[in-house]
Amino acid sequence: MHIPVLLKETIEILEPKENENFVDATFGEGGHSLEILKYTEPNGKILALEWDPELYKLGVEKIKKLKMEKRIKLVNKNFKNLKRIVKEEGFSQIKGVVFDLGISSWHYEKSGRGFSFKYDEPLDMRINPKIKITAFEIVNYYSYKDLVEIFRNYGEEKEAERVAEEIVRRRKVKKIESSQELAKIVLQAKRFKKKKIHPATQVFMALRTFINGELENLKKGIKSAYDVLDQGGKIVVISFQGLEDKVIKEVFKLLKEKGAEIITKNVIRPDKEEIFKNPKARSAKLRALKKP
Ligand SMILES: C[S@@+](CC[C@H](N)C(=O)[O-])C[C@H]1O[C@@H](n2cnc3c(N)ncnc32)[C@H](O)[C@@H]1O
Known part of the structure:
Protein backbone atom coordinates (compact mmCIF):
# COMPACT_ATOMS: atom_id res chain seq x y z
CA MET A 1 0.00 0.00 0.00
CA HIS A 2 1.31 3.42 -0.96
CA ILE A 3 1.22 5.89 1.95
CA PRO A 4 0.35 9.34 0.58
CA VAL A 5 3.08 11.90 1.32
CA LEU A 6 2.47 15.42 2.74
CA LEU A 7 -1.28 14.78 2.63
CA LYS A 8 -2.25 17.07 5.52
CA GLU A 9 -0.15 19.92 4.06
CA THR A 10 -1.66 19.41 0.58
CA ILE A 11 -5.18 19.71 2.02
CA GLU A 12 -4.22 22.79 4.07
CA ILE A 13 -3.03 24.53 0.91
CA LEU A 14 -5.78 23.44 -1.46
CA GLU A 15 -8.56 24.11 1.09
CA PRO A 16 -11.04 21.89 -0.78
CA LYS A 17 -14.69 22.78 -0.14
CA GLU A 18 -18.18 21.47 -0.84
CA ASN A 19 -18.80 20.71 -4.54
CA GLU A 20 -15.41 21.97 -5.81
CA ASN A 21 -13.51 20.27 -8.64
CA PHE A 22 -9.85 19.21 -8.61
CA VAL A 23 -7.34 17.45 -10.86
CA ASP A 24 -5.05 14.73 -9.49
CA ALA A 25 -2.29 14.53 -12.11
CA THR A 26 -0.71 11.43 -10.52
CA PHE A 27 -3.43 9.13 -9.15
CA GLY A 28 -1.15 6.22 -8.15
CA GLU A 29 -3.10 4.37 -5.49
CA GLY A 30 -5.47 7.30 -4.99
CA GLY A 31 -4.35 8.61 -1.59
CA HIS A 32 -4.56 12.31 -2.44
CA SER A 33 -7.72 11.99 -4.55
CA LEU A 34 -9.68 10.11 -1.90
CA GLU A 35 -8.73 12.59 0.80
CA ILE A 36 -9.76 15.61 -1.32
CA LEU A 37 -13.12 13.98 -2.06
CA LYS A 38 -13.93 13.88 1.68
CA TYR A 39 -13.93 17.69 1.71
CA THR A 40 -15.80 18.23 -1.56
CA GLU A 41 -18.92 16.20 -0.78
CA PRO A 42 -21.55 15.81 -2.06
CA ASN A 43 -20.87 16.71 -5.70
CA GLY A 44 -17.24 17.84 -6.03
CA LYS A 45 -15.42 15.92 -8.78
CA ILE A 46 -11.87 14.83 -9.54
CA LEU A 47 -10.31 14.24 -12.91
CA LEU A 55 -2.00 0.81 -12.08
CA TYR A 56 -4.77 2.56 -14.00
CA LYS A 57 -6.74 -0.73 -14.17
CA LEU A 58 -6.28 -1.27 -10.45
CA GLY A 59 -7.42 2.32 -9.87
CA VAL A 60 -10.59 1.83 -11.91
CA GLU A 61 -11.40 -1.30 -9.86
CA LYS A 62 -10.75 0.57 -6.61
CA ILE A 63 -13.02 3.47 -7.62
CA LYS A 64 -15.78 0.99 -8.54
CA LYS A 65 -15.42 -0.88 -5.26
CA LEU A 66 -15.69 2.39 -3.33
CA LYS A 67 -18.71 3.39 -5.47
CA MET A 68 -16.99 6.65 -6.35
CA GLU A 69 -17.51 6.47 -10.15
CA LYS A 70 -19.71 9.57 -10.15
CA ARG A 71 -17.03 11.64 -8.41
CA ILE A 72 -13.70 10.46 -9.89
CA LYS A 73 -12.94 10.01 -13.54
CA LEU A 74 -9.61 8.21 -13.97
CA VAL A 75 -7.85 8.34 -17.34
CA ASN A 76 -4.77 6.44 -18.50
CA LYS A 77 -2.85 9.43 -19.85
CA ASN A 78 0.33 11.46 -19.39
CA PHE A 79 -0.03 14.69 -17.42
CA LYS A 80 2.20 16.50 -19.91
CA ASN A 81 -0.99 16.74 -22.04
CA LEU A 82 -3.15 17.94 -19.15
CA LYS A 83 -4.63 20.90 -21.02
CA ARG A 84 -5.82 18.73 -23.91
CA ILE A 85 -7.10 16.01 -21.56
CA VAL A 86 -9.12 18.50 -19.48
CA LYS A 87 -10.70 19.80 -22.69
CA GLU A 88 -11.44 16.30 -24.02
CA GLU A 89 -13.06 15.34 -20.73
CA GLY A 90 -15.09 18.56 -20.60
CA PHE A 91 -13.81 19.19 -17.08
CA SER A 92 -14.06 22.75 -15.73
CA GLN A 93 -14.06 25.08 -12.70
CA ILE A 94 -10.79 23.56 -11.48
CA LYS A 95 -9.81 24.83 -8.02
CA GLY A 96 -6.57 22.93 -7.72
CA VAL A 97 -4.16 20.50 -9.36
CA VAL A 98 -1.92 18.08 -7.43
CA PHE A 99 1.28 16.52 -8.75
CA ASP A 100 2.77 13.85 -6.48
CA LEU A 101 5.79 12.94 -8.56
CA GLY A 114 13.30 -3.57 -12.18
CA PHE A 115 12.65 -0.21 -10.50
CA SER A 116 14.21 -1.45 -7.27
CA PHE A 117 17.45 -3.25 -6.50
CA LYS A 118 15.64 -4.94 -3.59
CA TYR A 119 14.35 -7.50 -6.11
CA ASP A 120 16.08 -9.26 -9.00
CA GLU A 121 13.93 -8.31 -11.98
CA PRO A 122 14.41 -7.63 -15.71
CA LEU A 123 15.69 -4.15 -16.46
CA ASP A 124 12.66 -2.38 -17.87
CA MET A 125 11.77 0.75 -15.78
CA ARG A 126 9.08 2.05 -18.14
CA ILE A 127 6.00 3.57 -16.52
CA ASN A 128 4.10 2.96 -19.75
CA PRO A 129 4.91 0.16 -22.25
CA LYS A 130 4.38 2.54 -25.19
CA ILE A 131 7.75 4.09 -24.36
CA LYS A 132 10.30 2.88 -26.90
CA ILE A 133 13.42 2.25 -24.78
CA THR A 134 13.99 0.07 -21.73
CA ALA A 135 16.73 0.19 -19.11
CA PHE A 136 18.12 -3.05 -20.62
CA GLU A 137 18.68 -1.35 -23.98
CA ILE A 138 20.34 1.69 -22.44
CA VAL A 139 22.64 -0.26 -20.17
CA ASN A 140 23.67 -2.77 -22.83
CA TYR A 141 23.76 -0.70 -26.02
CA TYR A 142 24.26 3.02 -25.27
CA SER A 143 27.76 4.43 -25.73
CA TYR A 144 30.05 5.20 -22.79
CA LYS A 145 29.53 8.92 -23.44
CA ASP A 146 25.73 8.65 -23.44
CA LEU A 147 25.76 6.62 -20.23
CA VAL A 148 27.92 9.23 -18.51
CA GLU A 149 25.54 11.99 -19.62
CA ILE A 150 22.44 10.11 -18.45
CA PHE A 151 23.91 9.27 -15.04
CA ARG A 152 25.13 12.82 -14.55
CA ASN A 153 22.25 14.84 -16.02
CA TYR A 154 19.36 12.74 -14.78
CA GLY A 155 20.71 11.34 -11.52
CA GLU A 156 23.42 13.78 -10.40
CA GLU A 157 25.76 10.80 -10.08
CA LYS A 158 29.21 12.16 -9.18
CA GLU A 159 31.01 8.99 -10.26
CA ALA A 160 29.21 8.75 -13.61
CA GLU A 161 32.45 7.98 -15.54
CA ARG A 162 33.55 5.15 -13.27
CA VAL A 163 30.10 3.55 -13.35
CA ALA A 164 29.80 3.86 -17.14
CA GLU A 165 33.29 2.42 -17.59
CA GLU A 166 32.48 -0.60 -15.46
CA ILE A 167 29.18 -1.18 -17.26
CA VAL A 168 30.88 -1.07 -20.67
CA ARG A 169 33.61 -3.47 -19.45
CA ARG A 170 31.14 -5.95 -17.96
CA ARG A 171 28.63 -5.99 -20.82
CA LYS A 172 31.38 -7.10 -23.23
CA VAL A 173 31.56 -10.36 -21.30
CA LYS A 174 27.83 -10.82 -20.69
CA LYS A 175 24.69 -8.72 -21.16
CA ILE A 176 23.47 -7.01 -17.98
CA GLU A 177 20.01 -8.46 -17.53
CA SER A 178 18.64 -7.69 -14.09
CA SER A 179 18.25 -4.97 -11.48
CA GLN A 180 20.46 -6.71 -8.93
CA GLU A 181 23.17 -7.44 -11.52
CA LEU A 182 23.25 -3.72 -12.36
CA ALA A 183 23.20 -2.69 -8.69
CA LYS A 184 26.21 -4.95 -7.98
CA ILE A 185 28.17 -3.48 -10.90
CA VAL A 186 27.49 0.07 -9.67
CA LEU A 187 28.46 -0.91 -6.15
CA GLN A 188 31.78 -2.30 -7.39
CA ALA A 189 32.47 0.70 -9.62
CA LYS A 190 31.93 3.45 -7.06
CA ARG A 191 34.66 4.66 -4.76
CA PHE A 192 32.61 6.86 -2.48
CA LYS A 193 29.58 5.32 -0.90
CA LYS A 194 27.03 7.28 1.10
CA LYS A 195 25.97 5.62 4.30
CA LYS A 196 22.26 6.39 4.19
CA ILE A 197 21.41 5.37 0.63
CA HIS A 198 22.39 2.42 -1.56
CA PRO A 199 25.26 3.41 -3.91
CA ALA A 200 23.11 2.49 -6.94
CA THR A 201 20.25 4.85 -6.00
CA GLN A 202 21.30 7.71 -8.30
CA VAL A 203 21.99 5.44 -11.29
CA PHE A 204 18.55 3.82 -10.94
CA MET A 205 16.97 7.25 -10.54
CA ALA A 206 18.80 8.52 -13.64
CA LEU A 207 17.66 5.62 -15.80
CA ARG A 208 14.03 5.91 -14.69
CA THR A 209 13.93 9.70 -15.09
CA PHE A 210 15.53 9.54 -18.55
CA ILE A 211 13.44 6.63 -19.88
CA ASN A 212 10.13 8.15 -18.82
CA GLY A 213 11.02 11.72 -19.81
CA GLU A 214 10.03 12.75 -16.30
CA LEU A 215 11.63 16.21 -16.27
CA GLU A 216 10.14 17.15 -19.65
CA ASN A 217 6.71 15.86 -18.60
CA LEU A 218 6.91 17.90 -15.42
CA LYS A 219 7.72 21.16 -17.20
CA LYS A 220 4.83 20.73 -19.63
CA GLY A 221 2.50 19.40 -16.94
CA ILE A 222 2.83 22.37 -14.59
CA LYS A 223 2.41 24.88 -17.43
CA SER A 224 -0.71 23.02 -18.64
CA ALA A 225 -2.09 22.90 -15.11
CA TYR A 226 -1.74 26.66 -14.79
CA ASP A 227 -3.65 27.19 -18.02
CA VAL A 228 -6.64 25.10 -16.91
CA LEU A 229 -6.94 26.48 -13.36
CA ASP A 230 -9.78 28.75 -12.34
CA GLN A 231 -8.88 32.19 -10.98
CA GLY A 232 -7.72 31.72 -7.39
CA GLY A 233 -6.92 28.06 -8.14
CA LYS A 234 -3.77 26.42 -6.79
CA ILE A 235 -1.10 23.99 -7.92
CA VAL A 236 0.64 21.72 -5.42
CA VAL A 237 3.75 19.83 -6.51
CA ILE A 238 5.41 17.18 -4.33
CA SER A 239 8.83 16.12 -5.54
CA PHE A 240 11.48 13.66 -4.35
CA GLN A 241 14.72 14.60 -6.09
CA GLY A 242 16.82 17.69 -6.65
CA LEU A 243 16.47 17.79 -10.42
CA GLU A 244 12.69 17.78 -10.21
CA ASP A 245 12.80 20.57 -7.65
CA LYS A 246 15.02 22.59 -9.99
CA VAL A 247 12.47 22.26 -12.81
CA ILE A 248 9.61 23.19 -10.47
CA LYS A 249 11.44 26.32 -9.31
CA GLU A 250 12.17 27.32 -12.93
CA VAL A 251 8.56 26.88 -14.08
CA PHE A 252 7.20 28.63 -10.96
CA LYS A 253 9.51 31.56 -11.70
CA LEU A 254 8.13 31.80 -15.23
CA LEU A 255 4.56 31.65 -13.95
CA LYS A 256 5.34 34.29 -11.34
CA GLU A 257 6.30 36.60 -14.20
CA LYS A 258 2.79 35.96 -15.56
CA GLY A 259 1.33 37.01 -12.21
CA ALA A 260 1.18 33.78 -10.20
CA GLU A 261 1.61 34.04 -6.44
CA ILE A 262 4.11 31.63 -4.93
CA ILE A 263 2.42 30.32 -1.77
CA THR A 264 5.41 28.41 -0.43
CA LYS A 265 8.14 31.02 0.06
CA ASN A 266 10.01 28.24 1.80
CA VAL A 267 9.69 24.68 0.62
CA ILE A 268 7.47 22.48 2.86
CA ARG A 269 8.96 19.22 4.12
CA PRO A 270 7.43 16.32 6.04
CA ASP A 271 7.62 16.64 9.82
CA LYS A 272 9.49 14.18 12.03
CA GLU A 273 6.34 12.22 12.79
CA GLU A 274 5.58 11.63 9.10
CA ILE A 275 9.18 10.56 8.37
CA PHE A 276 9.07 8.21 11.35
CA LYS A 277 5.85 6.59 10.10
CA ASN A 278 6.92 6.62 6.44
CA PRO A 279 10.70 6.85 5.88
CA LYS A 280 10.11 7.04 2.10
CA ALA A 281 8.75 10.56 2.69
CA ARG A 282 12.10 11.87 3.96
CA SER A 283 13.22 13.45 0.69
CA ALA A 284 9.81 14.96 -0.18
CA LYS A 285 9.43 18.68 -0.88
CA LEU A 286 6.20 20.54 -1.50
CA ARG A 287 5.88 23.76 -3.48
CA ALA A 288 2.64 25.52 -4.33
CA LEU A 289 1.35 28.51 -6.24
CA LYS A 290 -1.89 30.37 -6.77
CA LYS A 291 -3.34 31.77 -9.99
CA PRO A 292 -4.54 35.32 -9.43
C1 LIG B 1 4.03 9.01 -6.15
S1 LIG B 1 2.82 8.25 -7.10
C2 LIG B 1 1.34 9.02 -6.61
C3 LIG B 1 0.79 8.47 -5.36
C4 LIG B 1 -0.61 8.98 -5.02
N1 LIG B 1 -0.63 10.39 -4.71
C5 LIG B 1 -1.15 8.18 -3.86
O1 LIG B 1 -1.33 8.73 -2.79
O2 LIG B 1 -1.39 6.98 -4.05
C6 LIG B 1 3.04 8.91 -8.68
C7 LIG B 1 2.14 8.26 -9.75
O3 LIG B 1 2.17 9.05 -10.92
C8 LIG B 1 2.23 8.24 -12.05
N2 LIG B 1 2.88 9.03 -13.10
C9 LIG B 1 4.22 9.26 -13.28
N3 LIG B 1 4.41 10.07 -14.32
C10 LIG B 1 3.18 10.37 -14.82
C11 LIG B 1 2.73 11.18 -15.89
N4 LIG B 1 3.60 11.83 -16.66
N5 LIG B 1 1.39 11.28 -16.10
C12 LIG B 1 0.50 10.64 -15.29
N6 LIG B 1 0.88 9.83 -14.28
C13 LIG B 1 2.20 9.71 -14.03
C14 LIG B 1 3.06 7.05 -11.61
O4 LIG B 1 2.76 5.93 -12.42
C15 LIG B 1 2.64 6.88 -10.16
O5 LIG B 1 1.62 5.95 -10.02
Whole structure:
Protein backbone atom coordinates (compact mmCIF):
# COMPACT_ATOMS: atom_id res chain seq x y z
CA MET A 1 0.00 0.00 0.00
CA HIS A 2 1.31 3.42 -0.96
CA ILE A 3 1.22 5.89 1.95
CA PRO A 4 0.35 9.34 0.58
CA VAL A 5 3.08 11.90 1.32
CA LEU A 6 2.47 15.42 2.74
CA LEU A 7 -1.28 14.78 2.63
CA LYS A 8 -2.25 17.07 5.52
CA GLU A 9 -0.15 19.92 4.06
CA THR A 10 -1.66 19.41 0.58
CA ILE A 11 -5.18 19.71 2.02
CA GLU A 12 -4.22 22.79 4.07
CA ILE A 13 -3.03 24.53 0.91
CA LEU A 14 -5.78 23.44 -1.46
CA GLU A 15 -8.56 24.11 1.09
CA PRO A 16 -11.04 21.89 -0.78
CA LYS A 17 -14.69 22.78 -0.14
CA GLU A 18 -18.18 21.47 -0.84
CA ASN A 19 -18.80 20.71 -4.54
CA GLU A 20 -15.41 21.97 -5.81
CA ASN A 21 -13.51 20.27 -8.64
CA PHE A 22 -9.85 19.21 -8.61
CA VAL A 23 -7.34 17.45 -10.86
CA ASP A 24 -5.05 14.73 -9.49
CA ALA A 25 -2.29 14.53 -12.11
CA THR A 26 -0.71 11.43 -10.52
CA PHE A 27 -3.43 9.13 -9.15
CA GLY A 28 -1.15 6.22 -8.15
CA GLU A 29 -3.10 4.37 -5.49
CA GLY A 30 -5.47 7.30 -4.99
CA GLY A 31 -4.35 8.61 -1.59
CA HIS A 32 -4.56 12.31 -2.44
CA SER A 33 -7.72 11.99 -4.55
CA LEU A 34 -9.68 10.11 -1.90
CA GLU A 35 -8.73 12.59 0.80
CA ILE A 36 -9.76 15.61 -1.32
CA LEU A 37 -13.12 13.98 -2.06
CA LYS A 38 -13.93 13.88 1.68
CA TYR A 39 -13.93 17.69 1.71
CA THR A 40 -15.80 18.23 -1.56
CA GLU A 41 -18.92 16.20 -0.78
CA PRO A 42 -21.55 15.81 -2.06
CA ASN A 43 -20.87 16.71 -5.70
CA GLY A 44 -17.24 17.84 -6.03
CA LYS A 45 -15.42 15.92 -8.78
CA ILE A 46 -11.87 14.83 -9.54
CA LEU A 47 -10.31 14.24 -12.91
CA ALA A 48 -7.40 11.90 -12.17
CA LEU A 49 -4.55 10.79 -14.44
CA GLU A 50 -2.45 7.66 -14.15
CA TRP A 51 0.02 6.97 -16.94
CA ASP A 52 0.74 3.36 -15.97
CA PRO A 53 -1.87 1.11 -17.63
CA GLU A 54 -1.66 -1.62 -14.96
CA LEU A 55 -2.00 0.81 -12.08
CA TYR A 56 -4.77 2.56 -14.00
CA LYS A 57 -6.74 -0.73 -14.17
CA LEU A 58 -6.28 -1.27 -10.45
CA GLY A 59 -7.42 2.32 -9.87
CA VAL A 60 -10.59 1.83 -11.91
CA GLU A 61 -11.40 -1.30 -9.86
CA LYS A 62 -10.75 0.57 -6.61
CA ILE A 63 -13.02 3.47 -7.62
CA LYS A 64 -15.78 0.99 -8.54
CA LYS A 65 -15.42 -0.88 -5.26
CA LEU A 66 -15.69 2.39 -3.33
CA LYS A 67 -18.71 3.39 -5.47
CA MET A 68 -16.99 6.65 -6.35
CA GLU A 69 -17.51 6.47 -10.15
CA LYS A 70 -19.71 9.57 -10.15
CA ARG A 71 -17.03 11.64 -8.41
CA ILE A 72 -13.70 10.46 -9.89
CA LYS A 73 -12.94 10.01 -13.54
CA LEU A 74 -9.61 8.21 -13.97
CA VAL A 75 -7.85 8.34 -17.34
CA ASN A 76 -4.77 6.44 -18.50
CA LYS A 77 -2.85 9.43 -19.85
CA ASN A 78 0.33 11.46 -19.39
CA PHE A 79 -0.03 14.69 -17.42
CA LYS A 80 2.20 16.50 -19.91
CA ASN A 81 -0.99 16.74 -22.04
CA LEU A 82 -3.15 17.94 -19.15
CA LYS A 83 -4.63 20.90 -21.02
CA ARG A 84 -5.82 18.73 -23.91
CA ILE A 85 -7.10 16.01 -21.56
CA VAL A 86 -9.12 18.50 -19.48
CA LYS A 87 -10.70 19.80 -22.69
CA GLU A 88 -11.44 16.30 -24.02
CA GLU A 89 -13.06 15.34 -20.73
CA GLY A 90 -15.09 18.56 -20.60
CA PHE A 91 -13.81 19.19 -17.08
CA SER A 92 -14.06 22.75 -15.73
CA GLN A 93 -14.06 25.08 -12.70
CA ILE A 94 -10.79 23.56 -11.48
CA LYS A 95 -9.81 24.83 -8.02
CA GLY A 96 -6.57 22.93 -7.72
CA VAL A 97 -4.16 20.50 -9.36
CA VAL A 98 -1.92 18.08 -7.43
CA PHE A 99 1.28 16.52 -8.75
CA ASP A 100 2.77 13.85 -6.48
CA LEU A 101 5.79 12.94 -8.56
CA GLY A 102 7.77 9.78 -9.18
CA ILE A 103 6.40 6.29 -8.93
CA SER A 104 4.20 4.42 -6.50
CA SER A 105 5.14 1.81 -3.91
CA TRP A 106 3.36 -0.61 -6.25
CA HIS A 107 6.02 0.03 -8.90
CA TYR A 108 8.83 -0.89 -6.53
CA GLU A 109 7.09 -3.82 -4.88
CA LYS A 110 4.80 -5.38 -7.48
CA SER A 111 5.42 -4.22 -11.05
CA GLY A 112 8.32 -6.62 -11.76
CA ARG A 113 9.99 -3.97 -13.96
CA GLY A 114 13.30 -3.57 -12.18
CA PHE A 115 12.65 -0.21 -10.50
CA SER A 116 14.21 -1.45 -7.27
CA PHE A 117 17.45 -3.25 -6.50
CA LYS A 118 15.64 -4.94 -3.59
CA TYR A 119 14.35 -7.50 -6.11
CA ASP A 120 16.08 -9.26 -9.00
CA GLU A 121 13.93 -8.31 -11.98
CA PRO A 122 14.41 -7.63 -15.71
CA LEU A 123 15.69 -4.15 -16.46
CA ASP A 124 12.66 -2.38 -17.87
CA MET A 125 11.77 0.75 -15.78
CA ARG A 126 9.08 2.05 -18.14
CA ILE A 127 6.00 3.57 -16.52
CA ASN A 128 4.10 2.96 -19.75
CA PRO A 129 4.91 0.16 -22.25
CA LYS A 130 4.38 2.54 -25.19
CA ILE A 131 7.75 4.09 -24.36
CA LYS A 132 10.30 2.88 -26.90
CA ILE A 133 13.42 2.25 -24.78
CA THR A 134 13.99 0.07 -21.73
CA ALA A 135 16.73 0.19 -19.11
CA PHE A 136 18.12 -3.05 -20.62
CA GLU A 137 18.68 -1.35 -23.98
CA ILE A 138 20.34 1.69 -22.44
CA VAL A 139 22.64 -0.26 -20.17
CA ASN A 140 23.67 -2.77 -22.83
CA TYR A 141 23.76 -0.70 -26.02
CA TYR A 142 24.26 3.02 -25.27
CA SER A 143 27.76 4.43 -25.73
CA TYR A 144 30.05 5.20 -22.79
CA LYS A 145 29.53 8.92 -23.44
CA ASP A 146 25.73 8.65 -23.44
CA LEU A 147 25.76 6.62 -20.23
CA VAL A 148 27.92 9.23 -18.51
CA GLU A 149 25.54 11.99 -19.62
CA ILE A 150 22.44 10.11 -18.45
CA PHE A 151 23.91 9.27 -15.04
CA ARG A 152 25.13 12.82 -14.55
CA ASN A 153 22.25 14.84 -16.02
CA TYR A 154 19.36 12.74 -14.78
CA GLY A 155 20.71 11.34 -11.52
CA GLU A 156 23.42 13.78 -10.40
CA GLU A 157 25.76 10.80 -10.08
CA LYS A 158 29.21 12.16 -9.18
CA GLU A 159 31.01 8.99 -10.26
CA ALA A 160 29.21 8.75 -13.61
CA GLU A 161 32.45 7.98 -15.54
CA ARG A 162 33.55 5.15 -13.27
CA VAL A 163 30.10 3.55 -13.35
CA ALA A 164 29.80 3.86 -17.14
CA GLU A 165 33.29 2.42 -17.59
CA GLU A 166 32.48 -0.60 -15.46
CA ILE A 167 29.18 -1.18 -17.26
CA VAL A 168 30.88 -1.07 -20.67
CA ARG A 169 33.61 -3.47 -19.45
CA ARG A 170 31.14 -5.95 -17.96
CA ARG A 171 28.63 -5.99 -20.82
CA LYS A 172 31.38 -7.10 -23.23
CA VAL A 173 31.56 -10.36 -21.30
CA LYS A 174 27.83 -10.82 -20.69
CA LYS A 175 24.69 -8.72 -21.16
CA ILE A 176 23.47 -7.01 -17.98
CA GLU A 177 20.01 -8.46 -17.53
CA SER A 178 18.64 -7.69 -14.09
CA SER A 179 18.25 -4.97 -11.48
CA GLN A 180 20.46 -6.71 -8.93
CA GLU A 181 23.17 -7.44 -11.52
CA LEU A 182 23.25 -3.72 -12.36
CA ALA A 183 23.20 -2.69 -8.69
CA LYS A 184 26.21 -4.95 -7.98
CA ILE A 185 28.17 -3.48 -10.90
CA VAL A 186 27.49 0.07 -9.67
CA LEU A 187 28.46 -0.91 -6.15
CA GLN A 188 31.78 -2.30 -7.39
CA ALA A 189 32.47 0.70 -9.62
CA LYS A 190 31.93 3.45 -7.06
CA ARG A 191 34.66 4.66 -4.76
CA PHE A 192 32.61 6.86 -2.48
CA LYS A 193 29.58 5.32 -0.90
CA LYS A 194 27.03 7.28 1.10
CA LYS A 195 25.97 5.62 4.30
CA LYS A 196 22.26 6.39 4.19
CA ILE A 197 21.41 5.37 0.63
CA HIS A 198 22.39 2.42 -1.56
CA PRO A 199 25.26 3.41 -3.91
CA ALA A 200 23.11 2.49 -6.94
CA THR A 201 20.25 4.85 -6.00
CA GLN A 202 21.30 7.71 -8.30
CA VAL A 203 21.99 5.44 -11.29
CA PHE A 204 18.55 3.82 -10.94
CA MET A 205 16.97 7.25 -10.54
CA ALA A 206 18.80 8.52 -13.64
CA LEU A 207 17.66 5.62 -15.80
CA ARG A 208 14.03 5.91 -14.69
CA THR A 209 13.93 9.70 -15.09
CA PHE A 210 15.53 9.54 -18.55
CA ILE A 211 13.44 6.63 -19.88
CA ASN A 212 10.13 8.15 -18.82
CA GLY A 213 11.02 11.72 -19.81
CA GLU A 214 10.03 12.75 -16.30
CA LEU A 215 11.63 16.21 -16.27
CA GLU A 216 10.14 17.15 -19.65
CA ASN A 217 6.71 15.86 -18.60
CA LEU A 218 6.91 17.90 -15.42
CA LYS A 219 7.72 21.16 -17.20
CA LYS A 220 4.83 20.73 -19.63
CA GLY A 221 2.50 19.40 -16.94
CA ILE A 222 2.83 22.37 -14.59
CA LYS A 223 2.41 24.88 -17.43
CA SER A 224 -0.71 23.02 -18.64
CA ALA A 225 -2.09 22.90 -15.11
CA TYR A 226 -1.74 26.66 -14.79
CA ASP A 227 -3.65 27.19 -18.02
CA VAL A 228 -6.64 25.10 -16.91
CA LEU A 229 -6.94 26.48 -13.36
CA ASP A 230 -9.78 28.75 -12.34
CA GLN A 231 -8.88 32.19 -10.98
CA GLY A 232 -7.72 31.72 -7.39
CA GLY A 233 -6.92 28.06 -8.14
CA LYS A 234 -3.77 26.42 -6.79
CA ILE A 235 -1.10 23.99 -7.92
CA VAL A 236 0.64 21.72 -5.42
CA VAL A 237 3.75 19.83 -6.51
CA ILE A 238 5.41 17.18 -4.33
CA SER A 239 8.83 16.12 -5.54
CA PHE A 240 11.48 13.66 -4.35
CA GLN A 241 14.72 14.60 -6.09
CA GLY A 242 16.82 17.69 -6.65
CA LEU A 243 16.47 17.79 -10.42
CA GLU A 244 12.69 17.78 -10.21
CA ASP A 245 12.80 20.57 -7.65
CA LYS A 246 15.02 22.59 -9.99
CA VAL A 247 12.47 22.26 -12.81
CA ILE A 248 9.61 23.19 -10.47
CA LYS A 249 11.44 26.32 -9.31
CA GLU A 250 12.17 27.32 -12.93
CA VAL A 251 8.56 26.88 -14.08
CA PHE A 252 7.20 28.63 -10.96
CA LYS A 253 9.51 31.56 -11.70
CA LEU A 254 8.13 31.80 -15.23
CA LEU A 255 4.56 31.65 -13.95
CA LYS A 256 5.34 34.29 -11.34
CA GLU A 257 6.30 36.60 -14.20
CA LYS A 258 2.79 35.96 -15.56
CA GLY A 259 1.33 37.01 -12.21
CA ALA A 260 1.18 33.78 -10.20
CA GLU A 261 1.61 34.04 -6.44
CA ILE A 262 4.11 31.63 -4.93
CA ILE A 263 2.42 30.32 -1.77
CA THR A 264 5.41 28.41 -0.43
CA LYS A 265 8.14 31.02 0.06
CA ASN A 266 10.01 28.24 1.80
CA VAL A 267 9.69 24.68 0.62
CA ILE A 268 7.47 22.48 2.86
CA ARG A 269 8.96 19.22 4.12
CA PRO A 270 7.43 16.32 6.04
CA ASP A 271 7.62 16.64 9.82
CA LYS A 272 9.49 14.18 12.03
CA GLU A 273 6.34 12.22 12.79
CA GLU A 274 5.58 11.63 9.10
CA ILE A 275 9.18 10.56 8.37
CA PHE A 276 9.07 8.21 11.35
CA LYS A 277 5.85 6.59 10.10
CA ASN A 278 6.92 6.62 6.44
CA PRO A 279 10.70 6.85 5.88
CA LYS A 280 10.11 7.04 2.10
CA ALA A 281 8.75 10.56 2.69
CA ARG A 282 12.10 11.87 3.96
CA SER A 283 13.22 13.45 0.69
CA ALA A 284 9.81 14.96 -0.18
CA LYS A 285 9.43 18.68 -0.88
CA LEU A 286 6.20 20.54 -1.50
CA ARG A 287 5.88 23.76 -3.48
CA ALA A 288 2.64 25.52 -4.33
CA LEU A 289 1.35 28.51 -6.24
CA LYS A 290 -1.89 30.37 -6.77
CA LYS A 291 -3.34 31.77 -9.99
CA PRO A 292 -4.54 35.32 -9.43
C1 LIG B 1 4.03 9.01 -6.15
S1 LIG B 1 2.82 8.25 -7.10
C2 LIG B 1 1.34 9.02 -6.61
C3 LIG B 1 0.79 8.47 -5.36
C4 LIG B 1 -0.61 8.98 -5.02
N1 LIG B 1 -0.63 10.39 -4.71
C5 LIG B 1 -1.15 8.18 -3.86
O1 LIG B 1 -1.33 8.73 -2.79
O2 LIG B 1 -1.39 6.98 -4.05
C6 LIG B 1 3.04 8.91 -8.68
C7 LIG B 1 2.14 8.26 -9.75
O3 LIG B 1 2.17 9.05 -10.92
C8 LIG B 1 2.23 8.24 -12.05
N2 LIG B 1 2.88 9.03 -13.10
C9 LIG B 1 4.22 9.26 -13.28
N3 LIG B 1 4.41 10.07 -14.32
C10 LIG B 1 3.18 10.37 -14.82
C11 LIG B 1 2.73 11.18 -15.89
N4 LIG B 1 3.60 11.83 -16.66
N5 LIG B 1 1.39 11.28 -16.10
C12 LIG B 1 0.50 10.64 -15.29
N6 LIG B 1 0.88 9.83 -14.28
C13 LIG B 1 2.20 9.71 -14.03
C14 LIG B 1 3.06 7.05 -11.61
O4 LIG B 1 2.76 5.93 -12.42
C15 LIG B 1 2.64 6.88 -10.16
O5 LIG B 1 1.62 5.95 -10.02
